[in-house]
Amino acid sequence: xxxxxxxxYINDTITIAGPYEAKGPLGxxxxxxxxDLYFGEKAWELAEIKMLTNCIEMLLDKIKMKxxxxxALISGDLLNQNISSNFTxxxxxxxxIGIYAACSTSTLGLIIASNMINSGVAKNxxxxxxxxNCTSEKQFRQPVEYxxxxxxxxxxxxxxxxxxxxxxxxxxxxxxxxxxGTVVDAGIKDAFHMGAxxxxxxxKTIYTHLTNTKTKVSxxxxxxxxxxxxxxxxxxxxxxxxxxxMELNNLDDSACMIYxxxxxxxxxxxxxxxxxxxVTYGYILDKMRKGELKKVLMVATGSLHSQAxxxxxxxxxxxxxxxxxxxxx
Numbered sequence: 001x002x003x004x005x006x007x008x009y010i011n012d013t014i015t016i017a018g019p020y021e022a023k024g025p026l027g028x029x030x031x032x033x034x035x036d037l038y039f040g041e042k043a044w045e046l047a048e049i050k051m052l053t054n055c056i057e058m059l060l061d062k063i064k065m066k067x068x069x070x071x072a073l074i075s076g077d078l079l080n081q082n083i084s085s086n087f088t089x090x091x092x093x094x095x096x097i098g099i100y101a102a103c104s105t106s107t108l109g110l111i112i113a114s115n116m117i118n119s120g121v122a123k124n125x126x127x128x129x130x131x132x133n134c135t136s137e138k139q140f141r142q143p144v145e146y147x148x149x150x151x152x153x154x155x156x157x158x159x160x161x162x163x164x165x166x167x168x169x170x171x172x173x174x175x176x177x178x179x180x181g182t183v184v185d186a187g188i189k190d191a192f193h194m195g196a197x198x199x200x201x202x203x204k205t206i207y208t209h210l211t212n213t214k215t216k217v218s219x220x221x222x223x224x225x226x227x228x229x230x231x232x233x234x235x236x237x238x239x240x241x242x243x244x245x246m247e248l249n250n251l252d253d254s255a256c257m258i259y260x261x262x263x264x265x266x267x268x269x270x271x272x273x274x275x276x277x278x279v280t281y282g283y284i285l286d287k288m289r290k291g292e293l294k295k296v297l298m299v300a301t302g303s304l305h306s307q308a309x310x311x312x313x314x315x316x317x318x319x320x321x322x323x324x325x326x327x328x329x
Contacts, residue, residue: 002177002209002212004213005176007168009169009173010174011169014031014058017030017278018034020156024260024264037132047132048077048161051160052084055162056073056126057092065124071122072095072125074112074113074126074128075099075109075127075128078139080139085098099112101300101304102304103198103227103301104321105273106127106129106276106277111321113127117166128161130274131157133156133159141191153192154193154267155268155271156271160275160278162278175324177324179212180321181208182204182208184200184319185316188316189313191305191310194227195231196231197318198228202301205322206299217250218250220296221293222250222293225253226279226299226300227276229255229270230261233255255275280298284325298324304317
């Protein structure tokens with residue numbers, strides 16, 4: 001399903017990153033970063049809650065708005081029952097829409113917010129996500145203390161939180177269209193190879209968005225996926241060429257941008273709900289505000305597996321949601 005919008009804007013954003021991300025090539029674009037993974041807390045889960053809460057509080061302070069002026073908080077994370085988002089919402093007292101779309105949660109949140117703003121049922125919505133390397137490893141694989149080896153095709157979950165204020169108030173960044181993705185099961189069972197799992201879903205969403213909006217690949221300055229990693233990025237290019245006869249010459253992937261994947265020990269690159277919004281809200285929007293990019297298709301991807309489904313040796317479905325961002329300079 002593709003929608004177009006007339007009056008939806010991203011007014012402001014806040015990005016918070018962990019120590020690995022701060023040392024990456026985009027470190028200077030984040031609003032805040034932590035020097036360790038505990039953030040002064042006793043557990044990693046508590047650290048993630050603190051990070052997300054801090055991110056939203058910083059955004060509220062930046063936009064100079066009280067909590068009661070925000071119509072809704074749309075938020076999601078990777079932890080069971082969205083505990084980072086739910087505990088944060090309990091503290092802030094903002095009406096809450098909790099969502100889960102794995103690493104594609106950020107664009108799903110933006111789509112829901114855009115539909116609400118465009119229809120007139122809301123004026124100001126905060127969209128947030130978080131992820132933490134150690135909480136994700138603990139939940140989906142093994143605790144990091146276990147020290148289990150990983151294949152090169154694995155990804156490294158980004159530690160970070162990102163928040164955006166979406167409203168009808170005009171700004172330099174406009175959301176002009178979106179495509180809600182279809183869940184795609186490519187028959188892959190390898191929980192380490194997220195790029196291969198998610199690439200077909202990204203391809204379907206990109207093709208659907210271009211078809212429904214009657215646009216071409218060349219109409220966009222950048223098609224930004226997240227987070228396929230170095231191998232998934234190549235798979236997507238090959239898949240688009242074979243399946244849809246399209247060349248993605250303007251493709252980049254947030255998993256390959258947030259880290260120096262040749263020198264940092266991050267395997268195939270980044271992953272996690274915070275990966276693509278950290279890159280987009282920090283680096284990409286800065287380039288758009290400067291006029292260096294005018295039209296960007298933000299295509300987040302999510303692997304929809306769980307501990308249970310992997311242990312049952314089920315195939316891994318994936319989904320991808322897309323948002324079109326345009327500079328209004």
